[in-house]
Amino acid sequence: MHNDIGESADGSEVARGRGGGQAGIVDELTALCARLPAGSALPSTRELQRRHRASALTVQRALAAVATRGLLVTMPGRGSVVARPPASRSTDLSWQTAVLGARDDLPHDMTELYSPVPDGVLDLASAYLDPAAQPVGLLAAAAARAARRPGAWDRTPVAGLPDLRGLIAGLVSPSHTASDVLVTSGGQAALALVFRALGRPGEALAVEHTTYPGALAAARAAGLVPVPVPADAAGVRPDDLADVLGRSGARLVYLQPRHANPTGAVLAPDRRPAVLAALRDHRAFCVEDDWVAPLDLTAVSPPPLAAADPDGHVVHVLSLSKSVSPGLRIAAVSARGPVAARLARVRITDDLFVAPVLQQTAVELLSTPGWRRHLASLRRVLLARRAALLAAIARALPTLAPPQPPSGGVHVWLPLPPGADDRLVTAAARRAGVAVGPGSAYTVGEAVAPHLRLTYSRTPGEGLVAAVDRLAAVLSDG
Incomplete structure (x- = not known):
């Protein structure tokens, strides 16, 4: 079979076959679709009939064969054109995590993960500030003033010093008050308290698939069973959260909406109403771990979930250690309604109260302009x-x-x-x-x-x- 060169409808050169039937037409159209940009006009039915000495029915069958491979489309009034390549779709396998559930080998012992790094080893494992980044001067001055305060070495209310509770309430939201706040000995103690107080052994705890292992250890110590929920760069997926709450019967959720450990994800503003709606629909509590509240770096993160929750579904946990010093073991649980009374009752069995001199140090620190x-x-x-x-x-x-x-x-x-x-x-x-x-x-x-x-x-x-x-x-x- 001889070939010579002709022009397609857009003027580009094409191989002109003589004969070859349907297969020859398919070959020519396939070659054109591979070479021409998307949307380029292809030879008309009449032109293809003439080139390949084929009937109209043969040409139509060839066009249909190429179209089924996604290479061309027929446009009304324009004839056939080169199809646009299908949009690439990223693979999403995260749905499997909720179906498969928690691994059997989740670590129970946190010693290895949280042991100090030996001298000579570059530490990219610990989340605490190095001494050069800690406000050592501010802390020393605050501690000195705190130690001279009346009652600094006496007993204190179980819930904590009123001044400190008021300062922390203001960090959560304008609507929170000191009466909503319970001071604890660090964030880990706060999580352990909340899981013991709000969960019962054997119950499910919905958590983001990738999350803080200290929370998992505290949950398992309380006898809870972690159930993973898919999440991405925009935080937990509300539909998946609702699905897990419905299927597992979980009435307790653990989330890190701000700069999640370890992924850094921030719960997107457009997902927050749906997350709160899922909590309301399933009558569930959410433990909001706000572990690095003041550490926005390149963008201002949204307010805590607790700020948009007037009905007491969100129990907010805030820690000072990560932004100050690992030695300032001060955190707080903020909760509204009967759950606050339960937390206070359960907490008293831990350590009665946080040392007042340490609480007063936090008050001095948060109140100074140097903060x-x-x-x-x-x-x-x-x-x-x-x-x-x-x-x-x-x-x-x-x-x-x-x-x-x-x-x-x-x-x-x-x-x-x-x-x-x-x-x-x-x-x-x-x-x-x-x-x-x-x-x-x-x-x-x-x-x-x-x-x-x-x-x-x-x-x-x-x-x-x-x-x-x-x-x-x-x-x-x-």
């Missing part, structure tokens, strides 16, 4: 460290750069190459002098993809760069 200056300085420090860490990742591990850098908090959730074992990578990194968090320690069910948690609050910028270089060497060694 706001400290937060502004701390945000600048963390922003610089975050930039150094992300730049080092982009340089040394360009294919693993996180798709959405965190807008606040202290963590980067680093994807690993497909098939990598995060625990083996973590162990190898430790041998190379870098401490990181294995992603599987933060997942309730099977991980969709392997990750590491890298923290930038404990190590200055040059240390973060060196740590990424060592981590890159570990990954290159396989």
Whole structure:
């Protein structure tokens, strides 16, 4: 069969066949669709009949065959044109997490994850501030004033000092009052208290699939059964939360709406009403862990869920340790209604009350003008460290750069190459002098993809760069 060159309807050159029947027409149209831009006009039915000496029926069959492969479409008044390629659809396997439930090997012992890092090891595992970033001068002055206060060494109300409770209520929302607040010895103690008070052994606790392992340990110590809920960069998915609440019968939910540990996700404003609606519809409580409330870095996060919940579904937990110092073991639980009385009753069996001198230190710290200056300085420090860490990742591990850098908090959730074992990578990194968090320690069910948690609050910028270089060497060694 001879070929010569003709023109298509848009003027481009095409191979003109003589004969060949339906197969020849299909071949020509397929070649055109592969070469021409989407929307380009293809030869008309009459032109194809003439070129291939074929009947109208043969041409129509050939056009239909190519159309079924998604290569062309017929436009009224225009004839056939090259089809646009189908829009790429990202794979979403996260729905499986809610169906599969929690893993059987969730860690019970938190000792390994939270042991201090040895000297000489670059610490990208701890979320506490290094001494250089802590307001040591402010703390020393506040503690000195607190120690001289009347009653600093005496007993105090179980719920905490009224002044401190009032200051913390103002951090939660304008509508919260001191009577809503119960002071505790740190955020971990607050979570343990809430899970014991609001859950019964054997009951389900709905949690984001990737979450804080300290919360999982406290929940399991209270006898609760974690049930994973799919979440993404915009936080927990309200429809999936409602589905899990309905299927599991859970009446208690644990969420981190602001700079979630470890992913850094912030619950999107348009999801918040639906989350609150799911709680109302299923008559459930939500433990809102606001662990880094003042640490917005590049964008202002929405107010706490508790601020939009007048009906007492949200029990808010706020901690000062991450933004001040690990030694300031002060946190608070804010709750409304009968649940507040239950929390106070259960809490008294723990430690009666938080040392008044420590509470008064927090009052002095939060009341001084230096507190706001400290937060502004701390945000600048963390922003610089975050930039150094992300730049080092982009340089040394360009294919693993996180798709959405965190807008606040202290963590980067680093994807690993497909098939990598995060625990083996973590162990190898430790041998190379870098401490990181294995992603599987933060997942309730099977991980969709392997990750590491890298923290930038404990190590200055040059240390973060060196740590990424060592981590890159570990990954290159396989």
